[in-house]
Structure formats: C-alpha cells, structure tokens
Amino acid sequence: MTLAPFGARLRQALDTRGQLCVGIDPHASLLSAWGLGDDLAGLETFSRTVVEALADRVAVLKPQAAFFERFGSKGVAVLEKSVEEARAAGALVLMDAKRGDIGSTMAAYAEAFLSPAGPLFSDAVTVSPYLGFGSLRPALDLAREQGCGVFALALTSNPEGAEVQRAVGADGEPVAASVLRQLAAENAGAAPLGSFGAVVGATLADAGVDLAINGPLLAPGIGAQGATMADLPRVFGASVINVVPSVSRDVLRHGPSVPALREAAERFVGEFAEAVK
Numbered sequence: 001m002t003l004a005p006f007g008a009r010l011r012q013a014l015d016t017r018g019q020l021c022v023g024i025d026p027h028a029s030l031l032s033a034w035g036l037g038d039d040l041a042g043l044e045t046f047s048r049t050v051v052e053a054l055a056d057r058v059a060v061l062k063p064q065a066a067f068f069e070r071f072g073s074k075g076v077a078v079l080e081k082s083v084e085e086a087r088a089a090g091a092l093v094l095m096d097a098k099r100g101d102i103g104s105t106m107a108a109y110a111e112a113f114l115s116p117a118g119p120l121f122s123d124a125v126t127v128s129p130y131l132g133f134g135s136l137r138p139a140l141d142l143a144r145e146q147g148c149g150v151f152a153l154a155l156t157s158n159p160e161g162a163e164v165q166r167a168v169g170a171d172g173e174p175v176a177a178s179v180l181r182q183l184a185a186e187n188a189g190a191a192p193l194g195s196f197g198a199v200v201g202a203t204l205a206d207a208g209v210d211l212a213i214n215g216p217l218l219a220p221g222i223g224a225q226g227a228t229m230a231d232l233p234r235v236f237g238a239s240v241i242n243v244v245p246s247v248s249r250d251v252l253r254h255g256p257s258v259p260a261l262r263e264a265a266e267r268f269v270g271e272f273a274e275a276v277k
C-alpha cells in the first residue's frame with residue numbers, strides 16, 4: 001500500500017501534534033549523563049526510552065544515523081528497531097543520514113531508506129545536494145513514488161557551511177538559492193505542502209534567499225547550538241509556517257525520565273506556537 005504524499009502527512013502531523021521534530025542523537029556524553037554505558041546496551045536503552053517517551057506525541061523523530069553506525073551492524077539493528085517502533089507509534093521518521101553521491105549510487109542510498117521493503121524504511125531522509133542537485137534524482141523519484149520525503153541541505157546551521165552554500169555560481173545565483181529553486185520546482189502544484197524540503201539552520205543571522213519552496217523547512221540549531229524558537233520568524237519570514245523546528249540535545253538532556261522528556265518537548269511546541277502567533 002502506497003502512503004499518501006509525505007508533505008500532506010507532515011502537514012497533518014504538525015497541525016495535530018504540534019510543530020516540532022526531536023532528534024534521536026545518542027551522543028556518548030548523553031549516554032553517560034543518563035547513567036548508561038557507551039555501548040550497545042546503552043544505545044538500545046537510550047533509543048527505546050526516547051521512542052517510548054515521544055513517538056506517540058511528537059510530529060517528527062529524526063534519528064541521526066551516525067550515532068548508531070559507530071556501533072557497527074548491531075548499532076544499525078538498534079536503529080532499524082527504533083525506526084519501526086517510532087513509526088508504529090505514529091511519529092513520522094526523518095532519517096538523518098545526509099547521503100549524497102553520484103546518481104547511480106544515490107539510487108542505492110535511496111533504496112536503503114525509502115524502499116518499503118528495506119529494514120530502514122523511513123518517511124523521509126536528509127540528503128546532501130553538493131554533488132549537484134541533479135545527482136539526487138533517484139531519491140526524489142523514489143520518494144515521490146512511495147509517499148516519502150527528501151530534505152536537502154540548503155543553508156546548514158554550522159558556520160563552515162557558508163563557504164560552499166553562499167558561493168555564487170557562474171550565472172550569479174548563490175548555491176543555496178539554486179538548491180531552493182530546484183526544490184520549489186519539485187514541489188510545484190503540491191497541496192497542502194510539497195514533500196521536498198530544505199534544511200535551513202535556525203542559527204542564521206538572515207537567510208537572504210527565497211524560502212518559499214512550497215515545502216517543509218527543517219530548522220536545526222535550536223537549543224544546544226544557540227538559536228531559539230523566537231529567532232524563527234526573523235530567519236524564515238512568511239515561510240515560518242512551514243518550518244519544522246528541530247531540537248536534539250536540548251530535549252534529550254532531560255532524560256532518562258520519560259515525563260521530563262515529554263515536558264521538554266511540550267515546552268518547545270509551546271514556544272514555537274508563541275513565536276509564530
């Protein structure tokens with residue numbers, strides 16, 4: 001059974017559950033703060049606890065694949081279980097894998113995360129367009145076919161991103177603007193929201209590019225990286241309604257208490273609603 005388009009599913013989740021994505025980022029320091037070992041058992045308990053606390057109430061959960069991959073195949077098995085359980089509890093899962101490769105290899109990455117037959121099947125995946133936006137074609141096509149989403153890095157939250165993303169092409173168009181323009185073309189005609197999103201850091205002083213892509217705008221950088229929900233209207237302007245604010249450490253540090261994790265997530269949902277009022 002093919003899913004409804006990701007953009008429609010996301011819009012509904014944001015409207016009913018509140019506008020928030022929580023990252024599942026099992027940093028070694030967080031495992032230790034939770035009284036867990038930096039090992040497979042710690043990873044398993046951490047992920048299970050986050051899913052139990054948040055998957056039935058938060059719109060989007062975003063596992064960061066690297067934190068699982070560092071434990072090898074057994075860590076990836078924990079990731080598979082987390083994705084499956086989170087989706088079963090009603091959260092949309094955005095796999096933060098940031099993959100990007102030549103088109104033919106990109107097709108395999110797309111299958112890994114967006115083919116319903118795969119054990120890591122997710123609602124959406126983060127990708128890097130810096131081998132050229134066209135190299136993402138297999139992921140864009142498979143996502144469209146399966147009712148999934150793709151989030152391409154446009155203006156990332158880290159200060160180093162600008163040297164590539166703000167660079168101006170031979171035609172005078174900044175690289176990030178070109179990524180956003182091509183995402184907008186993928187989303188043309190979609191309602192209520194397209195399935196092809198951009199990652200735009202909440203930490204930016206000023207986006208300085210057209211963010212009206214008729215698609216979701218994932219905004220990491222809130223909390224541990226210094227941005228707040230109150231910054232979003234300034235950075236995103238009228239497109240703030242399509243922002244999916246993303247918080248990892250500043251929610252996760254409240255664990256392992258399930259009520260405290262829930263309270264932290266709820267607080268961020270409230271702060272977003274307040275900021276865009």
Ligand SMILES: O=C(O)c1cc(=O)[nH]c(=O)n1[C@@H]1O[C@H](COP(=O)(O)O)[C@@H](O)[C@H]1O
Nearest residue numbers: 023064126156157199220224225247248249
């Ligand atoms: O794609 C992302 O999610 C992402 C893009 C970006 O520009 N900046 C960024 O921080 N992220 C991810 O968002 C999460 C941020 O975590 P916290 O800083 O702990 O909230 C990490 O998993 C990052 O890999």
